[in-house]
Structure formats: structure tokens, C-alpha cells
Amino acid sequence: MPAEEHGRTWLQPRPPEPGHEVWITRNASVQFARQPSFVFRVISVCPQPTYPGWVWLTGYQLDGQGHAVARQEIYVRLAGLRRASRSDARLRS
DSSP states (O other), X not given: OEEEETTEEEEOOOOOOTTOEEEEOTTTOGGGTTSOOEEEEEEEEOOSOOSTTEEXXXXXXXXXXXXXXXXXXXXXXXXXXXXXXXXXXXXXX
């Protein structure tokens, strides 16, 4: 959905879908600024409206082998998310 600011229109990034794996870094939210980045497997996206460009995600933090190690609910900026490839989840913890 387009958004406007000072007469400019731009497209908002689309939220990830259940099953997608995304990198969670400090670009996703200030709450992740002092911890290592990690791959997060999305299991649900909250349908409730929030601030434009932000979303609540429920899912699992993955370890270096791609195994789920912690279930979390996180509030993130869509523009700060980056899709992870299957090999990414197995390279970093």
C-alpha cells in the first residue's frame, strides 16, 4: 500500500509470510542493536494495524544449523528485514 510523506509517495515493504526466514539485525529494530544478528522463521504475522512500516511477528529464532531454539514475538520495521536463504540459516547462529 502506498504511503505519503511531505508529498512523496513510496511503496511500503510487504510483510513476510509464515514459513519465510528473515535476518533480524539492528536495522529491524533498536532492540536488536546490541546482540548478534540471527535468522528468524516466521510462523504468523499479526493482522492488527500498527505504525506504518512496522509489524509484530511470531516465530522461531534459528541456530547455526537452522534448528529452532527460541520462540519469540518481535516488533520490527519492515524496511529493516532481509530474506534469508536456506543456507544463511545454517551459516550463522
